Amino acid sequence: METKKYVQGIPKPSYQRVLIVGGGFAGLKVARELKGSAYQVVMIDKNNYHQFQPLYYQVATSGLEPSAIAFPFRKVFKRDDKMLFRMLEFKQVDVEAREIETDAGWLAYDYLVLAIGADTHFFGMENIRKHATPMKTISEALFLRNKLISNFEAAYNTDDLQKRESLLNVVVVGGGPTGVELAGAIAEMRRDALPLDYPTMDWKRMRVCLLEASPRLLNGMSEASGQKSLAFLEKLGVDVTLNAAVKDFDGEHVLVADGQKIAAKTLIWAAGVRANPVPGLPEEAFLPNGRVRVNRFNQVEAAPGVYAIGDLAYMETPKFSKGHPQVAQVAIQQAKNLSYNFRSLLKERRWEEFEYKDLGSMATVGQKLAVVDLPYLSFQALSPGWCGFLCI
Numbered sequence: 118m119e120t121k122k123y124v125q126g127i128p129k130p131s132y133q134r135v136l137i138v139g140g141g142f143a144g145l146k147v148a149r150e151l152k153g154s155a156y157q158v159v160m161i162d163k164n165n166y167h168q169f170q171p172l173y174y175q176v177a178t179s180g181l182e183p184s185a186i187a188f189p190f191r192k193v194f195k196r197d198d199k200m201l202f203r204m205l206e207f208k209q210v211d212v213e214a215r216e217i218e219t220d221a222g223w224l225a226y227d228y229l230v231l232a233i234g235a236d237t238h239f240f241g242m243e244n245i246r247k248h249a250t251p252m253k254t255i256s257e258a259l260f261l262r263n264k265l266i267s268n269f270e271a272a273y274n275t276d277d278l279q280k281r282e283s284l285l286n287v288v289v290v291g292g293g294p295t296g297v298e299l300a301g302a303i304a305e306m307r308r309d310a311l312p313l314d315y316p317t318m319d320w321k322r323m324r325v326c327l328l329e330a331s332p333r334l335l336n337g338m339s340e341a342s343g344q345k346s347l348a349f350l351e352k353l354g355v356d357v358t359l360n361a362a363v364k365d366f367d368g369e370h371v372l373v374a375d376g377q378k379i380a381a382k383t384l385i386w387a388a389g390v391r392a393n394p395v396p397g398l399p400e401e402a403f404l405p406n407g408r409v410r411v412n413r414f415n416q417v418e419a420a421p422g423v424y425a426i427g428d429l430a431y432m433e434t435p436k437f438s439k440g441h442p443q444v445a446q447v448a449i450q451q452a453k454n455l456s457y458n459f460r461s462l463l464k465e466r467r468w469e470e471f472e473y474k475d476l477g478s479m480a481t482v483g484q485k486l487a488v489v490d491l492p493y494l495s496f497q498a499l500s501p502g503w504c505g506f507l508c509i
């Protein structure tokens with residue numbers, strides 16, 4: 118029988134190990150909250166830096182540099198013998214053996230915290246997966262920035278009007294916060310920055326389209342915020358089409374179910390995410406959409422010692438009977454509650470059930486417009502800078 122290869126240099130201590138997989142909002146928060154506890158904390162991630170996803174659209178539209186929205190995990194993990202970070206890719210879990218497999222071998226755990234989040238979901242549309250630009254990592258946001266800029270350069274160099282328009286046009290699919298923010302930021306680029314860089318181009322010929330399959334924008338927010346964001350986008354000159362499901366994209370034309378055909382070389386897909394896969398968990402742990410079912414303590418009941426938090430986890434509570442939204446605040450609050458419970462284990466204290474406290478949400482539409490939903494109030498701001506804290 119083949120012997121198992123183990124990850125080198127991570128000795129199993131005499132005390133218990135919490136192994137965290139994924140250093141996003143959820144996983145990193147658990148690590149930080151357990152710093153100084155009686156556990157050995159080992160965190161792995163396929164990258165060696167944390168990514169602040171809510172500001173990807175700023176990187177894509179040249180508003181921020183990648184270094185402004187990423188920082189190295191090693192900053193958090195240095196100078197502490199009980200806090201270890203390794204850049205490793207998670208492959209599968211062996212629930213019986215209490216071990217996970219990574220691209221560099223196996224690692225044992227006493228408690229496993231799965232926090233690997235979600236990835237773009239194309240709903241099986243292979244052509245769209247091949248030609249569209251997603252935005253779920255900093256690399257993808259940078260790829261989008263480069264694609265936009267090289268298309269603008271190519272448009273400047275051609276006198277073929279049809280070709281120019283298709284190079285300039287941008288179609289954003291998905292009217293959630295990401296799609297709304299991106300469409301607004303691109304429309305502002307067209308109004309403010311691009312005419313300065315390319316003074317002889319007729320920027321009125323560039324279309325920024327936002328397509329949303331449902332009858333309204335910002336489905337996770339209030340009706341008022343949905344309507345106001347539509348008004349803000351229209352003011353910026355974005356062509357918003359509701360009830361418009363995209364059927365196909367061949368890299369040149371976007372085909373909409375209502376028959377519309379838009380010539381555009383750039384289609385940005387912000388229309389859905391799917392939980393990252395966790396091979397090795399029993400089948401009953403998963404929902405059909407891949408999210409991992411957990412109880413009020415974030416425990417995966419079908420796999421003792423395993424916990425899932427953040428975008429990956431699906432928890433029903435009386436207030437959230439269809440699960441929680443996949444947003445940063447849920448990830449952070451679940452991480453805090455789970456870390457508190459891990460500390461309670463050491464003190465023989467009762468475990469606390471998770472209860473989400475909705476601190477509000479915000480979507481910015483350009484630099485000076487935002488829609489904000491607070492638990493008891495919804496409003497629209499003309500200068501959203503001051504309420505940026507709501508972003509996460």
Ligand SMILES: Cc1cc2nc3c(=O)[nH]c(=O)nc-3n(C[C@H](O)[C@H](O)[C@H](O)COP(=O)(O)OP(=O)(O)OC[C@H]3O[C@@H](n4cnc5c(N)ncnc54)[C@H](O)[C@@H]3O)c2cc1C
Binds near residue numbers: 139141173253426
């Ligand atoms: C463009 C965009 C804009 C958003 N805007 C907002 C917003 O304004 N407000 C808001 O509240 N939420 C927003 N969200 C959602 C928010 O970012 C997520 O809810 C949050 O990041 C979830 O945290 P998480 O820790 O569960 O997962 P993530 O933050 O996705 O972290 C998962 C981590 O796991 C790692 N990983 C994945 N697979 C593996 C593997 N196989 N092996 C090792 N490591 C792995 C990843 O590298 C990553 O570091 C936005 C998301 C996107 C994509």
